Amino acid sequence: MAAWQNLVNFLGPDLARIVVGVVGVLALVQVNALFLVWLERKVAAHIQLRIGPKEVGPFGILQSIVDGIKLVGKELITPRHADRKLFMLAPIAVFLPVLVSFVVIPFSERLLIRDMNVGVLLIFAFSTFNVLAVLVGGWASNNKYSLLGAVRAVAQNVAYEIPLLLAVLSVVMWSNSLQMSEIVASQSKVWHVFSMPVATLIFLICATAETNRAPFDIPEAESELVAGFHTEYSGMRFALFFLAEYSNMLIVSAVATTLFFGGWKSPPFLGFLPVPGLIWFFAKTYALIFVTIWVRWTFPRLRFDQLMNFCWKIMIPAALLHLVVYAGIIKIVR
Amino acid sequence: MSLEDLKEKLSKVVEPGDMVPRDYEKDGCLLEIKARADQVEAVAKAAREADCFLESITAVDFTNGPQIIYQFNSCTIVSRVLVRVQLSRGESVVSIGSIYDAALWYEREVFELFGIRFDNHPDLRRLLLPEDADFYPLLKDYGKVHAFRSTEEIYGE
Amino acid sequence: MGMIKDIVEGGWSLIAGMWVTIRRIYRPVVTVQYPRECLDMSPAYRGHIEFEQFPETGSHNCVACGTCMRFCPTNVIKVQGEKTHTHSEKRASLYFIDFSHCSLCGLCVVNCPTQTLKFSGEYELAHYSRWDGVIDLIQRLEESA
Amino acid sequence: MAEKEIAPGARVQLAVVEEVLNLCRANSLWPMTFGLACCAIEMMAAGASRFDLDRFGAGVFRPSPRQSDLMIVAGTISKKMAPIIVTLWEQMPAPKWCIAMGNCAISGGPFEYDGQYAIVPGTDLILPVDVYVPGCPPRPEGLIQGFLALEDLITKGEKRNVLRRFKRKIVKGR
Amino acid sequence: MNSLTTYLFLAALLFSLGIFGVFQRRSLIGMLIAIELMLNGASINFMAFNRFLAPDPIVGQIYTLFIMGIAAAEAAIALSIIVAVFRRLGSINIERAQELRG
Amino acid sequence: MNSVQSLIQPQVLAQIGFAGIVALTLTGALIAVFPRNILYNILGLIVCLTGVAGIFVYLGSPFIALMELLIYVGAICISIIFAIMLSRPLHLSLPKRRLPKVGLALGVGAAVFIMLSAIISRTEWQPAATRSSDWSVATLGAYLLTRYDLVFEVISLVLLVAILGAIIISGYARRSPS
Amino acid sequence: MANEFLEPITEQTFYLNMGPQHPSTHGVLRLFLKLDGEYIVEADPVIGYGHRGHEKMAESHLYEQFLPNSSRMDYLAGLIFNHGYVAAIEKMAGIEVPPRAEYIRVICAELNRISSHLLWFGTYVMDLGGFTPFLYSFDDRENILDILDRVSGSRLTYSYCRFGGVARDVDDEFITATHQFVERLRSRWDDYHNLVTKNVIFIHRAKDVGVINRELALRFGCTGPILRAAGVPYDVRKAEPYSVYSELDFEIPTGTKGDALDRYLVRVQEMEQSLHIIEQALERLPDGAIKAAVPHKVRPPRGDYYFAVESARGAVGFYIVSDGTSYPYRLKARVPSYGNLQVLTEVLPGTLVADTISILGSIDIVVPEVDR
Known part of the structure; x- marks a missing residue:
């Protein structure tokens, strides 16, 4: 077997598919981020008895586009004492995991870029780069608030990755595969959210923490660290961080949908409806995103040590216990 | 802690003649003490032993020199005591920051607004004004004011 | 066991919070969409001062006595009067206020002997120059009339 | 020199780009979270549910000067604070605007008197102010009107703000 | 390019860069980084032999996994020592760390 | 036309990709050892490890490649960075470099490389006579729990001990100065 | 101001300059923190960024002219400051205030106290990261402002109390609106408690954080909810009853430990008590004049006077030296936040940066009040 065949085995026979897919994902990410920003502002506003963006376009739908164009037109400031190369690199690097992760997510039965047999692993392997970008950005800014934010981000992400992976592991054990499509297929009878609710809860909590959303948003806690790791970023670079945050929300929700909520499958009792899988997939994904937004605008923020204690004292033991118990159950069932 | 208790403690420190009862209904304070600059610390100690807290320190500028006014009160029974310390120009007074922590800031404020120095104050910097301010704004010879009077003109002695 | 109880209670409190939102x-x-719709101003609202228009004269009654000027804590008011043929008394010919110094204490309104001053209901005053806060009350009265 | 080399068509295109940018800037003014005194409370009230600045896209209060477009000087500027305000202003990326909110910010307001030693009488002494909103403090409606005035300033005229779709003034009881 | 020696040369290059790093650095963390490089050189060797020579293509992968496990353990210990040394001496310079003796 | 078509053949693309990945690995390795700023070093190491992961893909084992990213980049490098941030204010002046020492290190490194490459190029590599073609992750897992389970357990034990040791050492350090 | 730093002096500690522009220093307070990691070693609050020279200003202004300034010192409880200043002058000059005016003052002052506490409630939870309760409390606060706006004509700086009475009489609409508001706020407590008070995250952020016990509070001259949270039932409304507070029945809520949660609970209970006071005062509101006859320029007799009231943050006192003219010779405002803020130097060391926010928020300072 020649080396190029190995690569082809990994990436799939159709290279064009990947190229088209990545372009498509880029477009999806942009549109999604614009839509999510608008959605978040609207939902937040209505929770708070306000209207939210309204005057710019019908229902304010153009608001995020206008914001985006404005940010492109802003001056890019690099602070004098910042590390210029890394400062510029960080907002770009934050996008790498976004692009890679979408490669393996099955949007519907047919619409997926590449169904790798190590799909789940790919997503979590590349999610690290996100943290890395945050860290580099926070460090390169040469600002104490940024640095504190970056350190917090790293500690938080490293800690919460453990229960996250443990929660995913029980799904992998159940469906006997690391392949996304197999995992979806294993949920044809019962979604994992019903068969392992605890793992779902752990996954969702840890995923919220991984994406630095409230109440786990301490790396960018406004009232403590001004704007956290992106305090010094302006204009387009800030927009990239912003975009990445919302893209990460999409990824996390999409992965949760795939792993726990039956992916593109219709809900069991609604199977008769002639709705394509893609619609179901996005409906579930956006429902999860809505919950994240809802949570964000409800709760205060945790303190840093409480956050870590919560992870080490509750989440990790719970995840470990869950894994052991489920291993036993699977052994009995099979 | 009653006012009598405080009076008793204070009488050990200042002469009885310097303790003037005030009309609470009219003035809002019960007792006025005329103290000398060297008695301040002892008076503050007595007030602290009588479980009083420091309400404020302020000063008034008169032609015959600034006057510092300490104000103590108890949080159980109202017993507001006014301690007046008449200084001559340029005279300094002992800080009571070691007895009441609250005094540290009040003394800094009085220092920067009136230029009265407090001995033994650990950190006599500017508080409200920029660090490089070199004037004492609440002295009567700063800016436009309507009157500059002596102590007698107001308290009528 | 206590820990599990804590977790359950804590989780329940979170759900209660989410139910509220x-x-x-x-x-x-509750939003009042301001440029599209406005709240009606309270009758007591204190904007900058303006002249009362008296139905008898169809104009103000200011006699330029200067009481308002003297009472104003921040010297907002500049008033000048002159005697005219139609009126036996002195009447204000110039009345300017610099609203950007005003603290809305209302001493001018309270102390005005002819009660010709009142608070306006004006609150849309944003402008592009610092000196646009200077308002000519006489001109304003003429425009509104 | 550079002017001559640009073809006429290109110049028109640049103008169009500029106009679109201005339109977007006007409709997405992010103020800095920054209050000095009384007026800051009315600024908060303008952002709160009753008045909701977010309707105009201006409700994103950014805590970091690097990400904000607009500085609302809401309150008295003391001499101690003035250098810091200037620093903050310099930290904001261009294009940036400034609203002086309240009489204190416009001229020192009631605090300007003979013998005053602590305040800077007027924001325009230290920053280029674009819009003045007088009042002590101005009502939130006044601040919103200031925002609209600033939008007009940015788009160079109300008519050119094609995204704005409302007419003024329909009275509603409270 | 697709021959065993290519990979072996690459691995050798990484390994010697690691050695260079270890000798050249004075800070503990820099040395740790260099050691990671050397370990990776070894990993590549394992994988390459596994790919081209070994009878069973699983064994090399398992060894690589073990190397990663060892590397993780080693990093954990080394980092905690670094943190401890730093707290003790206020520096992570290897020459200062000699003061720890006795 | 023909040449363009030949360029987009998978084989050619794969070869170009291989060259790119080797370049990535070597650049990363160079950045990891040469710059004096420790954060650059660690970022270089990350780049290098990403390249190594790519090489593992070429060697037919995407699982190991992803594990490399997950463990090396996600755990080891991040914790090294974390240790840097914990142990040292980053904006102090950069450490000075001593020429003799660098020269010595260069010499040693070069010597090792020459020796190794001599060995590599002199040796005749013989593939095994019979070679299994089973690369699947499932088999790997099965091997880990059957034939290599003792090693697996020992590694787990080592990791556990290492973690405990790390906690004790750093915990001790936390207490001692105060 | 995030970018002005000193060089670290040792390798382990560094300085963090929080403020004057920082989202949670409530205006222009600056905290100069010495940190070890995220732990605070030393804290030095730097004030004066809102100093406007009120006291100097009083010396060149008539008593009447200074009146609007009193509500600009503490703009959140402006009416209470206003009340205190006016009552002090009335006492000096011997002006009798009609009972109706006194009752109106009390009603408005208590409304103002609730609005101040509501704003504090919102900003405190916002400091802890919850944005939505902030807007809910602002929504309720707008209702109070509507009521006060109706009678005083201003939303924030009321200048409603005048020498000898109040500026404007209240009408039936005011009374019904106030009744409605009392009902409305009472119906909102459930939501507030479910959203904030019982929230496990909030409790963890506030409990045992920033303990200020009786001893510490008295050493620093803290008053108001901080002192009451430490278990001392000291309230100027009870201790030295002014206006008509002696005729009204209310309790002083106190805490036990003096941590942030106690301060929170004390304030929430105070709002409830204020509602109670408002109800009683509305019931007893007598008819009659709202303003006594007062000369255009008051001239209090010579001497010095002190008058204290209870603002939303603690005891406010006006110490006025009169020389018999219509200008005060010296006016000193004793403000509660002064001592309340100073206690930070003692409370902050040893806590985390995140706790700083919680403590600062729970202390509820208004910087221009501290700076005057």
Whole structure:
């Protein structure tokens, strides 16, 4: 077997598919981020008895586009004492995991870029780069608030990755595969959210923490660290961080949908409806995103040590216990 | 802690003649003490032993020199005591920051607004004004004011 | 066991909180969409001062006595009067206020001997120059008349 | 020199780009979270549910000067604070605007008197101010009107703000 | 390019860069980084032999996994020592760390 | 036309990709050892490890490649960075470099490389006579729990001990100065 | 101001300059923190960024002219400051205030106290990261402002109390609106408690954080909810009853430990008590004049006077030296936040940066009040 065949085995026979897919994902990410920003502002506003963006376009739908164009037109400031190369690199690097992760997510039965047999692993392997970008950005800014934010981000992400992976592991054990499509297929009878609710809860909590959303948003806690790791970023670079945050929300929700909520499958009792899988997939994904937004605008923020204690004292033991118990159950069932 | 208790403690420190009862209904304070600059610390100690807290320190500028006014009160029974310390120009007074922590800031404020120095104050910097301010704004010879009077003109002695 | 109880109670408190917020989504918003609709001003609202228009004379009654000027803590008011043929008394010919110094204490209104001053209901005063806060009350009265 | 080399068509295109940018800037003014005194409370009230600045896209209060477009000087500027305000202003990326909110910010307001030693009488002494909103403090409606005035300033005229779709003034009881 | 020696040369290059790093650095963390490089050189060797020579293509992968496990353990210990040394001496310079003796 | 078509053949693309990945690995390795700023070093190491992961893909084992990213980049490098941030204010002046020492290190490194490459190029590599073609992750897992389970357990034990040791050492350090 | 730093002096500690522009220093307070990691070693609050020279200003202004300034010192409880200043002058000059005016003052002052506490409630939870309760409390606060706006004509700086009475009489609409508001706020407590008070995250952020016990509070001259949270039932409204507070029945809520949660609970209970006071005062509101006859320029007799009231943050006192003219010779405002803020130097060391926010928020300072 020649080396190029190995690569082809990994990436799939159709290279064009990947190229088209990545372009498509880029477009999806942009549109999604614009839509999510608008959605978040609207939902937040209505929770708070306000209207939210309204005057710019019908229902304010153009608001995020206008914001985006404005940010492109802003001056890019690099602070004098910042590390210029890394400062510029960080907002770009934050996008790498976004692009890679979408490669393996099955949007519907047919619409997926590449169904790798190590799909789940790919997503979590590349999610690290996100943290890395945050860290580099926070460090390169040469600002104490940024640095504190970056350190917090790293500690938080490293800690919460453990229960996250443990929660995913029980799904992998159940469906006997690391392949996304197999995992979806294993949920044809019962979604994992019903068969392992605890793992779902752990996954969702840890995923919220991984994406630095409230109440786990301490790396960018406004009232403590001004704007956290992106305090010094302006204009387009800030927009990239912003975009990445919302893209990460999409990824996390999409992965949760795939792993726990039956992916593109219709809900069991609604199977008769002639709705394509893609619609179901996005409906579930956006429902999860809505919950994240809802949570964000409800709760205060945790303190840093409480956050870590919560992870080490509750989440990790719970995840470990869950894994052991489920291993036993699977052994009995099979 | 009653006012009598405080009076008793204070009488050990200042002469009885310097303790003037005030009309609470009219003035809002019960007792006025005329103290000398060297008695301040002892008076503050007595007030602290009588479980009083420091309400404020302020000063008034008169032609015959600034006057510092300490104000103590108890949080159980109202017993507001006014301690007046008449200084001559340029005279300094002992800080009571070691007895009441609250005094540290009040003394800094009085220092920067009136230029009265407090001995033994650990950190006599500017508080409200920029660090490089070199004037004492609440002295009567700063800016436009309507009157500059002596102590007698107001308290009528 | 106590820990599990804590977790359950804590989780329940979170759900209670989320219930509070989700109910708000269906409540009517409280926003008054200002440029589209306005609140009616309170009758006591204190904007900058302006002249009262008296029905008898169809104009103000200011006699330029200067009481308002003297009472004003920040020297907002500049008033000048002159005697004219139609009136036996002195009447204000110039009345300027620099609203950007005003603290809305209302001493001018309270102390005005002819009660010709009142608070206006004006609150849309944003402009592009610092000196646009200077208002000519006489001109304003003529324009409104 | 550079002017001559640009073809006429290109110049028109640049103008169009500029106009679109201005339109977007006007409709997405992010103020800095920054209050000095009384007026800051009215600024908060303008952002709160009753008045909701977010309707105009201006409700994103950014805590970091690097990400904000607009500085609302809401309150008295003391001499101690003035250098810091200037620093903050310099930290904001261009294009940036400034609203002086309240009489204190416009001229020192009631605090300007003979013998005053602590305040800077007027924001325009230290920053280029674009819009003045007088009042002590101005009502939130006044601040919103200031925002609209600033939008007009940015788009160079109300008519050119094609995204704005409302007419003024319909009275509603409270 | 697709021959065993290519990979072996690459691995050798990484390994010697690691050695260079270890000798050249004075800070503990820099040395740790260099050691990671050397370990990776070894990993590549394992994988390459596994790919081209070994009878069973699983064994090399398992060894690589073990190397990663060892590397993780080693990093954990080394980092905690670094943190401890730093707290003790206020520096992570290897020459200062000699003061720890006795 | 023909040449363009030949360029987009998978084989050619794969070869170009291989060259790119080797370049990535070597650049990363160079950045990891040469710059004096420790954060650059660690970022270089990350780049290098990403390249190594790519090489593992070429060697037919995407699982190991992803594990490399997950463990090396996600755990080891991040914790090294974390240790840097914990142990040292980053904006102090950069450490000075001593020429003799660098020269010595260069010499040693070069010597090792020459020796190794001599060995590599002199040796005749013989593939095994019979070679299994089973690369699947499932088999790997099965091997880990059957034939290599003792090693697996020992590694787990080592990791556990290492973690405990790390906690004790750093915990001790936390207490001692105060 | 995030970018002005000193060089670290040792390798382990560094300085963090929080403020004057920082989202949670409530205006222009600056905290100069010495940190070890995220732990605070030393804290030095730097004030004066809102100093406007009120006291100097008083010396060149008539008593009447200074009146609007009193509500600009503490703009959140402006009416209470206003009340205190006016009552002090009335006492000096011997002006009798009609009972109706006194009752109106009390009603408005208590409304103002609730609005101040509501704003504090919102900003405190916002400091802890919850944005939505902030807007809910602002929504309720707008209702109070509507009521006060109706009678005083201003939303924030009321200048409603005048020498000898109040500026404007209240009408039936005011009374019904106030009744409605009392009902409305009472119906909102459930939501507030479910959203904030019982929230496990909030409790963890506030409990045992920033303990200020009786001893510490008295050493620093803290008053108001901080002192009451430490278990001392000291309230100027009870201790030295002014206006008509002696005729009204209310309790002083106190805490036990003096941590942030106690301060929170004390304030929430105070709002409830204020509602109670408002109800009683509305019931007893007598008819009659709202303003006594007062000369255009008051001239209090010579001497010095002190008058204290209870603002939303603690005891406010006006110490006035009169020389018999219509200008005060010296006016000193004793403000509660002064001592309340100073206690930070003692409370902050040893806590985390995140706790700083919680403590600062729970202390509820208004910087221009501290700076005057």
